[in-house]
Amino acid sequence: MQAFYSPDQALHHPSQFMRLGKLVPAPDLPSRAETLADALQQAGLAVSEPPDFGRAPLEAVHAPHYLDYLQTAWPRWQAMLDGGANAGPEVMANLSPYAGVPAGQRRAPCPSSALVPQTGYYLGDLSCPLGPDSWQSILRSAHSAVAAADAVIAGERMAYALCRPSGHHAHWDRASGFCYVNNNACATARLAAHFGRVAVLDVDAHHGDGTQSIFYARDDVLTVSTHAETSSYFPFYTGYAQERGAGAGEGYNLNLPLAHGSGNAEFLAAVDSGLEAVRAFAPQSIVLALGFDTFKDDPISVLKVDFEAYRAVGQKLRALGLPLVVVQEGGYLVEAIGPGLQAFLEGLHG
Numbered sequence: 001m002q003a004f005y006s007p008d009q010a011l012h013h014p015s016q017f018m019r020l021g022k023l024v025p026a027p028d029l030p031s032r033a034e035t036l037a038d039a040l041q042q043a044g045l046a047v048s049e050p051p052d053f054g055r056a057p058l059e060a061v062h063a064p065h066y067l068d069y070l071q072t073a074w075p076r077w078q079a080m081l082d083g084g085a086n087a088g089p090e091v092m093a094n095l096s097p098y099a100g101v102p103a104g105q106r107r108a109p110c111p112s113s114a115l116v117p118q119t120g121y122y123l124g125d126l127s128c129p130l131g132p133d134s135w136q137s138i139l140r141s142a143h144s145a146v147a148a149a150d151a152v153i154a155g156e157r158m159a160y161a162l163c164r165p166s167g168h169h170a171h172w173d174r175a176s177g178f179c180y181v182n183n184n185a186c187a188t189a190r191l192a193a194h195f196g197r198v199a200v201l202d203v204d205a206h207h208g209d210g211t212q213s214i215f216y217a218r219d220d221v222l223t224v225s226t227h228a229e230t231s232s233y234f235p236f237y238t239g240y241a242q243e244r245g246a247g248a249g250e251g252y253n254l255n256l257p258l259a260h261g262s263g264n265a266e267f268l269a270a271v272d273s274g275l276e277a278v279r280a281f282a283p284q285s286i287v288l289a290l291g292f293d294t295f296k297d298d299p300i301s302v303l304k305v306d307f308e309a310y311r312a313v314g315q316k317l318r319a320l321g322l323p324l325v326v327v328q329e330g331g332y333l334v335e336a337i338g339p340g341l342q343a344f345l346e347g348l349h350g
């Protein structure tokens with residue numbers, strides 16, 4: 001099994017996160033990536049740096065005007081307001097426009113060319129600031145996912161992408177929830193172009209809203225998400241069972257929300273339901289969006305899952321027998337994500 005990671009992905013170092021009306025330290029620490037890389041080495045997996053694919057594979061699932069924004073916002077922030085002297089340390093929004101676009105449809109580019117309104121337009125919440133090295137980390141994180149997809153296209157049975165920053169809350173033209181570019185969607189689009197039908201199973205604690213919205217109108221990609229029930233948990237506005245897709249994609253999205261406080265039994269039952277839908281869809285490959293913020297002691301968890309559940313998810317994916325790309329998503333208890341990944345890999349390899 002090949003694994004992909006670029007040390008550039010640890011350069012992104014957000015310092016601020018607005019929570020309950022207060023700026024607090026950001027939980028997406030660079031040490032998350034280093035801990036996961038250590039776990040791969042302890043599992044005996046060779047970790048390769050992904051090739052530099054440029055922006056092309058990102059443009060398969062994101063608006064070019066949005067990627068232009070992400071790529072240029074930091075130097076523009078520096079140039080704004082007396083060379084940056086009156087600006088904060090990171091690019092953050094101070095407004096959030098109501099987009100008013102139905103699921104599956106696309107927004108027009110931001111009508112303003114100025115940085116402040118563009119920041120409100122493209123950064124969907126206050127958990128995704130942009131610092132001096134953010135774009136390089138974002139780009140290389142996506143490249144890790146694309147490289148893992150290419151390994152499977154080349155004939156590997158499975159590959160792992162150590163993606164950080166995470167991706168599943170990134171929409172076609174909007175960052176949110178610590179996510180900027182949707183890494184698992186980049187891998188999925190790559191696989192779909194090669195194999196045809198691809199399923200995405202997202203087992204992070206949060207609804208994979210960005211992935212859902214990107215593929216919402218497509219019938220060649222089945223998106224399935226198990227997650228903590230969202231009426232009082234991020235991303236709040238999506239993740240409900242009645243969201244089943246639109247147009248040609250009607251019936252190709254499945255949300256399996258879990259009651260807060262659910263443990264291994266409920267979580268694994270939802271995973272089984274998701275895999276049943278995957279089998280019925282009969283894809284040629286699968287992408288697993290793997291988060292560890294379901295863990296019982298994670299600082300933002302509302303579920304009670306432990307390492308045995310991750311081992312069981314690995315076993316279930318092995319039993320499924322499809323070409324597999326694993327893309328890392330969340331997990332914020334740094335001491336737990338390494339053992340979580342190890343348990344998953346043990347289950348996967350039997």
Ligand SMILES: [Zn+2]
Binds near residue numbers: 204206
């Ligand atoms: Zn999450």
